Amino acid sequence: MAALAGVVAAAVVLAVAELIGAFFTARATPLFALGSTFIDFTPPGLKDFAIATFGTNDKTALFVGMGLTIAVLACVLGVVAYRKWALGVLGVLFMGAVIVACVVTRAGVSGADAIPSVLGTVAGLVVLRLLLVPLWGLKAWPEAPADQAADDDARLRGEGTSRRRFFAAAGITAVGAGIAATGGRLLGAARSNVARAREALRLPSPAKAAAAVPPGVQSPVSGVGPWLTPNGEFYRIDTALSVPEINVDDWELRVHGLVENEVTLTFQDLLDANLIESHVTLTCVSNPVGGNLAGNAKWLGLPIREVLARAKPKDGADMVLSKSIDGFTASTPLEVLQDGRDAMLAVGMNGEPLPLEHGYPVRMVVPGLYGFVSATKWVVDLEVTRFADNKAYWTNRGWSERGPIKTMARVEVPKSFAKVPAGKVAVGGTAWAQTRGIAKVEIQIDNGNWVETTLSTEASTITWRQWSYEWDATPGPHYIKVRATDGTGEVQTDQRADPVPDGASGWQSVMVTVQ
Numbered sequence: 001m002a003a004l005a006g007v008v009a010a011a012v013v014l015a016v017a018e019l020i021g022a023f024f025t026a027r028a029t030p031l032f033a034l035g036s037t038f039i040d041f042t043p044p045g046l047k048d049f050a051i052a053t054f055g056t057n058d059k060t061a062l063f064v065g066m067g068l069t070i071a072v073l074a075c076v077l078g079v080v081a082y083r084k085w086a087l088g089v090l091g092v093l094f095m096g097a098v099i100v101a102c103v104v105t106r107a108g109v110s111g112a113d114a115i116p117s118v119l120g121t122v123a124g125l126v127v128l129r130l131l132l133v134p135l136w137g138l139k140a141w142p143e144a145p146a147d148q149a150a151d152d153d154a155r156l157r158g159e160g161t162s163r164r165r166f167f168a169a170a171g172i173t174a175v176g177a178g179i180a181a182t183g184g185r186l187l188g189a190a191r192s193n194v195a196r197a198r199e200a201l202r203l204p205s206p207a208k209a210a211a212a213v214p215p216g217v218q219s220p221v222s223g224v225g226p227w228l229t230p231n232g233e234f235y236r237i238d239t240a241l242s243v244p245e246i247n248v249d250d251w252e253l254r255v256h257g258l259v260e261n262e263v264t265l266t267f268q269d270l271l272d273a274n275l276i277e278s279h280v281t282l283t284c285v286s287n288p289v290g291g292n293l294a295g296n297a298k299w300l301g302l303p304i305r306e307v308l309a310r311a312k313p314k315d316g317a318d319m320v321l322s323k324s325i326d327g328f329t330a331s332t333p334l335e336v337l338q339d340g341r342d343a344m345l346a347v348g349m350n351g352e353p354l355p356l357e358h359g360y361p362v363r364m365v366v367p368g369l370y371g372f373v374s375a376t377k378w379v380v381d382l383e384v385t386r387f388a389d390n391k392a393y394w395t396n397r398g399w400s401e402r403g404p405i406k407t408m409a410r411v412e413v414p415k416s417f418a419k420v421p422a423g424k425v426a427v428g429g430t431a432w433a434q435t436r437g438i439a440k441v442e443i444q445i446d447n448g449n450w451v452e453t454t455l456s457t458e459a460s461t462i463t464w465r466q467w468s469y470e471w472d473a474t475p476g477p478h479y480i481k482v483r484a485t486d487g488t489g490e491v492q493t494d495q496r497a498d499p500v501p502d503g504a505s506g507w508q509s510v511m512v513t514v515q
């Protein structure tokens, strides 16, 4: 019962902080701050394990794991407080202090954002005390020795009532906490006008439209993903447990560091500039061989080279460290941002303002580089610097400092472990090697010869390319292997590599059963 009191008190801490937190920075409530801090201390292997195991549900998995951990700690604290109240108080205050420390050390969070957590901790302590008081009156379980039964009858009835009272109080408090937490979330969402501002935002048409997408980019094989990824299906990878909410009127991008002129851009400056539109395929370094952490969209934005031309990088600079409002950073080679490729400060994605979870209002998009070194969402700062002087978020956590995209081909149809009827079987998928392009995709059935597949039309070297093949399938189990050759004639390596530190490699092999 004391353990239950602890869990209920912990729920009160979180719920009260969530409710009051509706009036503070969303990312600063205890669960989000604890989770974000945990993510920041995640070693590369664990991050990769999480993505390999939970995919883009990794955040849900983190919340479940945190919930269970907090529940266990709360049980222990409840029992400790029951046995020795002063020690319990110390424990709760310590936990409160940990939460506050996590909150105030988040990027873009102010000291006042600690208020919800402090008030939550106080409320939790009060609830713990109120729940323990009746328990202290209850000394024993009702199974008293038989000879005392008659004597104790009255006392037992009293204990039964106390126990019922305890469970009723705990239950009501738990339900109240649930309502408060839900109310806090709803209130926070209602108070936020960023989603509504995004809905109302009208983006200008580009000064330079995207090159027309030629017919025939889509693989004719049904079941192969769309060549242009709809925003709602676009993979999402980031360290943000709670999506940053940025008001466009407050947004500013500061370009500074090793530059002749510091430049500050407002959102209106971006809208007034000559924007370009370009199809670019983004890829995550954590994508395993055959994985789906890649997406292709039409981006609208300002070429970063134009911003850099105004800032005038000084000699010796070789990197741009881009920073997100939530503290994430990426290191992008300066030369990549200055060459002719469509590296941009993007404001639009597939004809809409960026979705909040894809970086609203402004993110970077750099063709040819994995997202962790280039695609900073919610970007607010560009520091022109040197690789020797600065390290980016994931580089500090065991990943590489540069991340050119490796050539990759995948089979999407048939699916791994599919059962297909014998005869003509349609095989198809997607390959990419951004900035080099895809010249050939081959497949190998079992240990047969490598055969060329039919490539769909190439839209550009910075977008992925689909392929198809008609396979004469004979009954039995078969393996389909796939490999691509990039535009420079280089065949995708069969050398298996893990995503850590600079991207997975190797040929995907799919097992199918032909019936």
Ligand SMILES: Nc1nc2c(c(=O)[nH]1)N[C@H]1C(S)=C(S)[C@@H](COP(=O)(O)O)O[C@H]1N2
Pocket: 234, 235, 236, 237, 238, 239, 240, 282, 283, 284, 285, 295, 324, 325, 326, 328, 357, 358, 359, 370, 371, 372, 374, 375, 376, 377, 378
């Ligand atoms: N602010 C911020 N930007 C970020 C990240 C992040 O964690 N925080 N992750 C990067 C990584 S690893 C990738 S792969 C891309 C993914 O972009 P998407 O979520 O729009 O697909 O965003 C990049 N930009």
Ligand SMILES: [Mo]
Pocket: 237, 283, 284, 285, 286, 370, 371, 372
């Ligand atoms: Mo990524």
